[in-house]
Amino acid sequence: MLKVDNINLYYGAAQALRGVSLTAEPGKVTCVLGRNGVGKTSLLRAMVGQYPIASGAINFDGKDITALKPYERARRGIGFVPQGREIFPLLTVEENLKTGFGPLKREDRNIPNDVFSLFPVLETMLGRRGGDLSGGQQQQLAIGRALVMRPKLLLLDEPTEGIQPSIIKDIGRAISYLRNLGNIAIVLVEQYLDFACELGDSFAVMDRGAVKYACDRANLDPAEISRQMAL
Amino acid sequence: MTPHILTRSLDRAATAFVLLVAAVGVLIPLSNLLLPQGSMFQVPTYLVALWGKYVCYAILALSIDLIWGYCGILSLGHGAFFALGGYAMGMYLMRQIGSRGVYGNPILPDFMVFLNWDKLPWYWYGFDKFWFAALMVLLVPGLLAFCFGWLAFRSRVTGVYLSIITQAMTYALLLAFFRNDFGFGGNNGLTDFKDILGFNVQAEGTRAALFLLSCLALIIAFLICRAIVSSKLGKVLIAVRDAESRTRFLGYRVESYKLFVFTLSACMAGVAGALYVPQVGIINPSEFAPANSIEAVIWVAVGGRGTLIGAALGAVVVNYAKTFFTSGPLAPYWLFMLGALFILVTLLLPKGIVGTFNSWWEPRRSTGIAADEASAAREDGISAAKMAE
Amino acid sequence: ADDTIKVGILHSLSGTMAISETTLKDTILFLIDEQNKKGGVLGKKLEPVVVDPASNWPLFAEKARELITKDKVAVVFGCWTSVSRKSVLPVFKELNNILFYPVQYEGEESERNVFYTGAAPNQQAIPAVDYLMKEEKVKRWVLAGTDYVYPRTTNKILEAYLKSKGVAQDDIMINYTPFGHSDWQTIVADIKKFGSAGKKTAVVSTINGDANVPFYKELGNQGIKATDIPVVAFSVGEEELAGIDTKPLLGHLAAWNYFESIKTPANEKFIKEWQAYTKNPKRVTNDPMEAHYIGFNMWVKAVEKVKSTDPDKVIDALPGIEAPNLTGGTSKMLPNHHITKPVFIGEIKGNGQFDVVWKTPGLVAGDAWSKELEGSKDLIGDWVGKKCGNYNTKTNKCGGQGS
Amino acid sequence: MDRFRALFLSILLLSCLAVPALAGPFEDSVAKFANDEFSDTEAAVGEIAASGNALASPIISALQDGRLSADPDSKKVFITQTDGKIVDATTGAAVDKLPDNAAAVRLNNRLRRTVEAALGGLTLLSPDPAKRLAAAQSVFKSHEENLLPTVESALAKESVKSIKQAFAEARAAIILFKSDASDSDKLDAVAVVKARGDQEALALLTGLGDQPALVTKAAASAVSSIQSNLAMWSMVQNAWYGLSLGSVLLLAAIGLAITFGVMGVINMAHGEMVMLGAYTTFVVQEVIRTRYPALFDYSLLIAVPLAFLVAGFIGVLIERTIIRFLYGRPLETLLATWGLSLVLQQAVRTAFGPTNREVGNPSWMSGAFELGQITITYNRLWILCFTLAVFAILLAMLRYTALGLEMRAVTQNRRMAASMGIATSRVDALTFGLGSGIAGIAGVALSQIDNVSPNLGQSYIIDSFMVVVFGGVGNLWGTLVGAFTLGIANKFLEPVAGAVLGKIAILVLIILFIQKRPRGLFALKGRAVEA
């Protein structure tokens, strides 16, 4: 589904990604782990096209999307839950959700029931402005918003940040629900190791802009990952 | 904006700038006065006056850069302070005319005689003395800025709201000064000056001296601004510009900081206006026109906001371009040129001339600033407001 | 080069005044062109130097300086607003050059270096009021103007004049509006109200250029007819009317020293050649254009008389020079540097032109200093005998009332 | 008295029977028109009106409309009829064409009044009700004593109520000025005029001159009652003027509420978009005038969509070539759009010349009607309606359409909007185009009340920014309320302080108001704003 091949990314002169490769498969959760500032967010930004890469290639659904604009990538089915939520602050919750209608066919332009069953709080706050929500509520809205697009690939950047424990569990359940649907590939960026270990099918640990350790669920060793992250 | 490196390199630039202005300030008048007329190196008097005007504009630009570039206060009414300084000086020059006016009234300026005023209005008292007028040049704009700023900053008026009320202020003054009843010569303003401190304003020597003084004022203004922006106060100003409310939570009294630079900047603008008037020979309400203030902001943007040197440079470049384009065969098309200049500078030199030069000079330093939109918007002193309904 | 004589043209081609001044630039270019066809002056071709002071008053001074020192022009034709004239005045005095100023103005000035070819108040405002008093039996007066020096002064003079004719203070309403005022609803309604006091009422308008179109549109729409309350304007000419549908304005008045519709051979020739020169068969002519026409010809005559373009000589030669105007008379440059002009009252016609309904029997000499004003009634300008612009005939001294 | 009555009855008779004119003094009178002297023309009008000739009324109407020409050489006078046919004024005989040197007979204001009065007398009994009404009103103004019998007979015959009223008022006016009328008649007349209650009535009553004491007293009380009535109406009038000024402000600002309010572009070229709309109207009218004069009344309907397209297209062009590089740097948009406004102004100046261009009012936008004691001009009324319609459409568009949602999303967070699959560049261009297009249609409306010159935009830009900011940036309702508040405040201040001080006062009030509400009237509140 998604194949990131040896990409490099620079912020000005500072290199943030060094030859990163990664794949994601439908029905699988790919976890990206790493300390602060190692380039996890940069990797996702490269995938959604928010920041141009210097070299390398990104393949999605069998096609090279490296040169596509962000909105074209979104229309092909890449949903993004950014770090910091990036809710449209002055749109209501409902309108925030509706911004995901762009890539959809007319008959699909509705908010799937999944969203409200996963995050009931959103339903009670449909009329409130997104920017007024609490941090955790915004996080739920951001995930819900991405789901409205019916993505084939879902990129989640630290979705548990600032979320109350029960909802973290809900999000965990949501992710596994989506994974179990079988047609969505998920990339999950996390620092919360337990959470990642519970959901992940494959793991990549980043350091200084490069993937320095990778493993599958089969040979998962949380202690080793934790050690890799701590270094 | 890494302090060590940039401060050091800017210091070099600052020294160069001061030396350049000083050299210009001395050499131009000398060449004008000493060299024989028509010789290749002789600067004609008309150029001395012209450059004197540019230098005054440069001071105005500097004052705008101080508040806008460093503190995020976009004043679209700074021309008002410039004009008030100008009027204070103009009133002094008017009083100096004495009985040489067309009606020969020893006290009343011509326009008052002509409107049948029988005595000098109280606010004209004292302007026959230079020291008083000089004081007013600082005090009147300063006081207005202080009162205006005290209200606005305390009420936390920011961004475009502040910009627009500064514009309202200058516009209101424009209308007021237009009125003959207001006692400042109406639309015609104050003109036909004879002498300043006993010297004929039109004499070459006086012009040369005024030019030198303007350069001196520019240097002093520049040094004051430099001192401010490179002190810790400068860092606080930038903090206010970028995240005003965060600065408050650190325990800074934001409104005092704003009030301080705003008032100081208004005084500087007043001085610029005061030097301007004897050199161009007229002050009238059109100086209050909002368009003038906007243009002054544009000089700063062209030269490079938040660079001081850039502001001064921008004022000179834009005004030189204006002088150049408005003569000769290009005259009918000069607005195209000037308009195109503004558009091109924005598109090609987004940080202005000096800003772009800086980042080209120090490529590693200034690139890669997280130019995420929200922070850039904040940096511009505008919280890009959005549609709710 | 020395084989040409340079003529400076100092009119705004951009900014708010471009609307009026651009035509005057074209006029001088046209006159120079015509003169060159006749072989120029003193055997040399005239060379126009055009600058754009951009409706910016300090820029006027700067450009004047540039024309005189850099381009070394022999004479400058320019300015429209009084403030622009005031702005360049010190420059002309300092550098001793000549300015021809073609627009009606408030008077109270007589400078050695300036020649005023437009109307002084006694050549426009006073005759207009006389006409309304005599012909229309007007008893009540609205003096409406834009808030700046020319209207304020003119109204001051008129007020004094009206009072001297026995008009009561209650019968005079004075109203000022900002530059570019565009919402005239209230004022037009006030005029209507003022006019409903049972006495014949008229409006004397010194409203400036831009504000006139919305003013007249409002007059038309509120149905103020010239037969009820006539409006006489001093700043509305053929150019301004070109922007309005004049049918509802039939009969409103203007006072000028020239109208395009005046049928004289000279005028017809001028219009024909002007339209040919501008390649625009609809291009109108107006009063300040005629003023430039007269001024330009006077300058040419003076130069030819003294065989030099030296400003001092030309300045001394100009008073007394006569040149035909376009309405059949001959205007003369007076010692006070103003000229003699006929005064016409015209009524607006449906086609945007004026129909002359009254004119002075002869030419009126322009007064530099108004007889109606306390401070100036004793002053005269005389650059021939007294060599003084503000000679006090009471004290017999040059330099106003004091000293 | 009776002579006059007889005379006018015979005029009626004659004109009804259309008896051919008799030769004699009438011809001499008509010939006076050829002298091109106002005094002769005046004399001729008087003589003709009194002549009883059937051609009197056509001649005088023709004179009033400028359809009467005279040949100074042959002293012959001709009428160009409304259908274009030409007849000899003395004989009524058809003529092929006007002689070469025939010129329209000129009028001045004094003559126009004479003509109006004469015509009033002649048309009091006209079969056309509109003419009768006009005649009655002109008689009310001229109150010519000798018309009393005709007025009375007309009054007796009149069946239309409003015209009957007008005749009664005309009669009262005459009686008031008639020296030999009885006191009781005069008192009745005062009552009738008082009932009319308008400016004209006031003018009449204040101009009465010497009257019996009783009448003077009644008139004085009538005057004061009319005055207090009018004073009340003047409040209503100020409110209406305020609304109408508000609608102009709103119209000018509404496009800016999009480009500046929604997009955050400090669009200094906004005024120029308005100007382009006005020039589009000019071009449309120019084409219509030269090619399809019959369409003139529809010219604005044609101009509105065209202006939207022209200004919108230029807006899109500007967005694509300049603005799009400046998102997130609002102050640089100030610089670029300022440059742009200079270029656009000069471009228009070069293309259309620096002077005003004429844009006419279609008939449905000309004139005024009376509502109670206030005059409402059609152009202002239509502009108000038009503005509200534009506002409603825009509001609905932003609120309920997908494009509206996308616009708001893009302007709030462009990067995230793109990641939601919104084609941000398309939306940006459309948004700016929309704002510009609306500015363009504002230009169509403003061309009806203001100069169409290259400076047009400049005069609205400051006010527009004031309105948007005063109302609260980013809130369309704020713009609406802001515009009307400023409009009404201005119009209530203007009569008290004068236009100049009124304007200064408004500016000072805005400054003070912003101190109270630093984010405008309809401030966005909550953490959403700081987010």
Add this chain to the structure above:
Amino acid sequence: MNVMDTRATSAMLYLDGVHVSFDGFHAINNLSLTLAPGEMRAIIGPNGAGKTTMMDIITGKTKPDEGTVLFDGTVDLTRLDETRIAELGIGRKFQKPTVFESQTVQDNLLLALNVDHSVRGTLFWRGSKAESERIDKVLETIRLTDARNRLAGSLSHGQKQWLEIGMLLAQDPKVLLVDEPVAGMTDVETHLTAELLKEINRNHTIMVVEHDMTFVRELGVKVTCLHEGSVLAEGSIDQVSSNERVVEVYLGR
């Protein structure tokens, strides 16, 4: 919830009967809470419970509709503005990191330093050795020594979190309000942060909001759980986390 009234006057922070509503929505509902001098308190509670809003009230960003907010038993915080409150010695770390993006990491800390904040003070400020040592120390603590000359805007999200904590350290207030300090940190960093807070707690009063229960547990202090704008439970972490309602609305099963 009944607060111990006897201690109220001696409390460092004292909130009583506070109400806040936004266009009819009651974000804070009769909230009463006290924080003793030297205490560290962990605040937990569902998303939207009003934790951040409570901090907004204490720091003067939001004015309560009703209720008492006292600092040091005497100062009424509802009457003061943000600057005054900060000057009193209440510092805050924001939930969403807010740093001065166009200034360097080092300058961010310099600005936060608890020295003369008057106009005149900053205008004539000259750096002292003590100050630069403080900054060095803070930089070390937040592990941004290498990034000291970088612009704060170019830091990653987590690095900005650290910088915010660093600014709080530099500010050295009497009371620290810390909103979600470990969001987006690795487990190791979380642990380090807990250690750091405990260290600071030795001579400062702290209120810390967190959802990370491991972290809260590690702090080992009294916990208050907010819900719908008022206190739902208070006590040790074990007490609170075994409370039925807390499990239901917050922890989940």
